[in-house]
Amino acid sequence: MSIVNDIRTAFSRRDNALNQLLLINVLVFVAFILLRTVMFLLTGGKNGHLPVLEWLAVPSVPGTLLTRPWTMLTYSFIHFDFFHILFNLLNLYWFGALVREYLGDRRLVSLYVLGALCGAALYVLALNLVPALRGGPAILYGASASVTAIIVAAATLMPDYTFSIILLGPVRIKYIAAVVVILSIAGINGGNAGGMLAHLGGALLGFVFIKQLQAGRDLGRPVQAVGDFVGNLVSARPRTSTTHGRATEASQAKRGPLNHPEQDEIDLILDKISRSGYESLSKDEKQKLFKASQK
Incomplete structure (x- = not known):
């Protein structure tokens, strides 16, 4: 069906x-x-x-x-x-x-x-x-x-x-x-x-x-860790893939959950809003704009 x-x-x-x-x-x-x-x-x-x-x-x-x-x-x-x-x-x-x-x-x-x-x-x-x-x-x-x-x-x-x-x-x-x-x-x-x-x-x-x-x-890290463990069991992924994923998450954690994008990027995003409106932004652009607002 x-x-x-x-x-x-x-x-x-x-x-x-x-x-x-x-x-x-x-x-x-x-x-x-x-x-x-x-x-x-x-x-x-x-x-x-x-x-x-x-x-x-x-x-x-x-x-x-x-x-x-x-x-x-x-x-x-x-x-x-x-x-x-x-x-x-x-x-x-x-x-x-x-x-x-x-x-x-x-x-x-x-x-x-x-x-x-x-x-x-x-x-x-x-x-x-x-x-x-x-x-x-x-x-x-x-x-x-x-x-x-x-x-x-x-x-x-x-x-x-x-x-x-x-x-x-x-x-x-x-x-x-x-x-x-x-x-x-x-x-x-x-x-x-x-x-x-x-x-x-x-x-x-x-x-x-x-x-x-x-x-x-x-x-939410404990929840995410449990989710990764269960997901890996269900999908039976190779251990190397899991290690790589954890290494990637660890490097992201070191950068911090709310890193701030460069001002030049923000200026370009603001220009795009003035031209086409907020809804024209991509998901990544909206995330960058929010992170910049946390300064």
Whole structure:
């Protein structure tokens, strides 16, 4: 089938992280729809999917979490409500494209993964340490913590970048991020306190990630190292290729994650903007312009 081939092609490319994240979320969503339908037809019950969900969502009970550590990441790809996944994926697409354009695929994935981990950690800590939030066992699922991390990271990276929003017109993304954070804070005393706290954990990670990156420290290196290890196992690459890749990354790390391009290059880029507009710039030119703005 052409759809299967399209999915296979999307995952075979190494520079396609944003589409891969979007696809994983959609595929898991569809898989759970099929699972719920099959279980309903076989048993007549509407909760036949719950045993699988409990093995993929983050449990609020620490003892259970210790036996299911993978849930700290797998929960961030699970949705059941159509509008939940729609809004998460739209925000992931818009803000993820911005982060990917300036920081690359690897740091986009790092933000998604670390946002999920921080969101889950704050969720479990709060539900066990804050008296007002203590209750019976609960679970956490959804990409909101990861997406919020990417939204806040984009706003921290380029606070004055504008999106055109229907009925509102151009809006700076720092205000969009501020609204997302305020709504999450306001929702803590609502019916989904744990989910709102996970959003805030992701938001904190997104802010700290960019500030540390601008200071020369890439918090995503452990995630990237694990990704390289898994990727090399899957593709069965020769060891020499892996060594060469690490040497290249090491040389890039010595130059720093946000090296500043020469002023002559920036002048040429600014001239191009004055002639043809910002959208005429290539991805590399936009990255150089952003790096120069960090001076």
